[in-house]
Amino acid sequence: MKVLLVGNGGREHALAGKLLESQKVRQIICVPGNSGTASMERCQNLPLRIDDFEGIGRFALVHNTSMVVVGPELPLALGITDYLKRQNIKVFGPNKEGAQIEASKSWAKSLMQEAGMPTAYAEVFTDATTAKAYVASQKxxxxVKAxxxxxxxxxxxxxxxxxxxxxxxxLFNNKCPLVVIxxxxxxxEVSVLALTDGLTIRPLLPAQDHKRIGEGDTGANTGGMGAYAPAPIATPALMERITQEILEPAIAALQKRGIDYRGVLYAGLMITPDGEPKVLEFNCRFGDPETQAILPLLETPLEDLLLACTQQRLAEQPPISWKQGVAACVVIAADGYPGDYQKGQVITGIEKAEELGATVFHAGTQMKNKQLVTDGGRVLAVTAIGENFEQALTQAYAAVDCIKFEGMYYRRDIGDRVRKQV
Ligand SMILES: Nc1ncnc2c1ncn2[C@@H]1O[C@H](COP(=O)(O)OP(=O)(O)O)[C@@H](O)[C@H]1O
Ligand SMILES: [Mg+2]
Structure with missing residues (x-):
């Protein structure tokens, strides 16, 4: 099998690494990939833009690619799947219409309402005056969401x-046409990522991430500073409810709109104090860094699951099997992120970190003059597996301690919420 993987983050490094665990995957081509994907055997980078659908399609056809797996939301929202499917290329990732579940919060909210799903009450506005008057009448x-x-x-x-x-x-001054209040x-909060072929939906292990830059969940929002899985709050009984009350109705509502949704449906949920799951949002792709915590625990060959989604054969797949234990992932960022930060700082210690048994996923890195240097805000994601969170987190942080670069920053409180749980 030959897989073309679109994206260049830690998520894509994790996807590539998991796919390559199977000998059935002969080759992965990452567009554009990063220095992590470039360093793996049977994996190479192709320097195309993620929105160069023509270039991606041509390569996939000429090299007889078995399937294209799309990591980020942007190309999905721009219609990469529609473009490639017209050429009979198998794509893991929803079409443009389906990707609206992430790309338009008002569209997603109306889908949730239509499906009778538990979610926050919301109204949509097209001008500031009416929106502000509405807010004044509320507590x-x-x-407020763009x-x-x-x-x-x-x-x-x-x-x-x-x-x-x-x-x-x-928002309105910055030309946002619609605002959801x-x-x-x-x-x-908990993230439940699920695989779907448009008919069947299978949840992965629930995960929790850490959005804020600062310890104690303070400061600016980021792409995510760490994650762990499986999140204890989403017990098997709650996962059953989430599947029946949220995931399955979402697929049914998509079908009702005539949308053949094949890829990841990611539900961002709030579990209220009385234990009710409510949808905050949906995403149309794997989460980053949740993927770096979830996939290391996956035992079922990933390519079987992804291919089954593209071929609408997910119902035939045996239940997804997982390793015993838990995984914790700590993201290492450049000083200043999510604001301005420097690039080009030399990174050392990754081999030492991996000798301790952790896996180091590259995100914003680059090879320059034969040295690995920083090349983004989120630089690396370090994942360790353990029998319990105490073990996994201790190991992940021991590995992080081996890694050095000028201005390196990470949160020291990843997983504190679950650390003492067995
Ligand atoms: N209705 C809500 N009530 C409380 N917090 C919310 C609500 N909606 C969103 N949030 C908070 O804002 C964060 C971002 O919102 P979300 O809808 O996930 O948008 P995005 O991920 O696109 O920024 C959530 O992770 C959550 O912490
Ligand atoms: Mg979110």
Whole structure:
């Protein structure tokens, strides 16, 4: 099997690494990949842009690629799947219409409402005056969301009405055409990623990530500073409810709209204090860094699952099997991220970290003059597996301690919530 993998983050390094565990996967081509994917045997990078559908399609056809797996949301939202499918290329990832579940929060909310799914009450606005008047009639905290893709920067959880109104002005002034205003929910967040072929849906292990840059969940939002799986809050009984009340209705609602959705459906959930799962949002792709915590625990060959999704044969697959134990992932970032940061700092110690049994996924790295240097905000993701979270986290942090570069930053409190649980 030959797989073309689109993306260049830690998520794609983890996907490539898991796929290559199977000898059936003869070759992976990463577009554009990173220095992590470049360093693996049977894996090579192809320097195309992720929105160069023509280039990707041509390569996939000429090299007889078995399937294209799309990592990031942007090419999905731009219709890469529609483009490649017209050429009879198998694609793991929803089409443009399906990707709206992530790319348009108002579209997603109407789908949730249509499906009768538990989610925060919300209204959609097209102008600032009406939106601000609505907020004035509500209680704070209240949540203001940009409708479109915003790379994690489109949501304000406003503590006061004034803060919400400022966020509304900000969005409309920046040409955001639609704003969703949502009821504020409390509880604990969990990410449930599921594989689907458009008919059947199979959840993966639940994960929790750490969005904020600072310890104690403070400071700016980021792409994610760490993750662990399986998240204890999502017990098997709760996962059953999430599947029946959220995932399956989502697929049914997509079908009802005539959407053949094949890929990852990622539900970002709030588990309220009384234990009710409510949808905060859906994503149309693997999460980063959740994937770096989930996939190391996967035992079923990943290529079988992904291919089955593209061929609508997921129902025939045996139940997904997982390793015993838990996984924890700590993201190492460049000083200043998610604001401005420097690139080009020399990175050392990765081999030592891996000798301790951890896996180091590359995100923002590059080879320059035969040296590995930083090349992004989130630089590396370090994952360790253990019998329990105490073990996995101790090992992950021991590995992080081996790694050095100028201005390296990471949170020391990843997994603190679950650390003492057995
Ligand atoms: N209704 C809500 N109530 C409370 N917090 C929310 C609500 N919606 C979103 N949030 C918070 O904002 C974060 C980002 O919102 P989300 O809808 O996931 O958008 P995105 O990931 O696109 O930025 C969530 O992870 C959650 O912490
Ligand atoms: Mg989110």
């Amino acid at each position: 704070a905290p209240i949540v 409708d479109g893709l915003a790379a994690g920067k489109g949501v304000t959880v406003a503590a006061t009405v004034e803060e919400a109104q400022a966020a509304i002005d900000d 949502e009821e504020y929910l409390t509880g604990e």
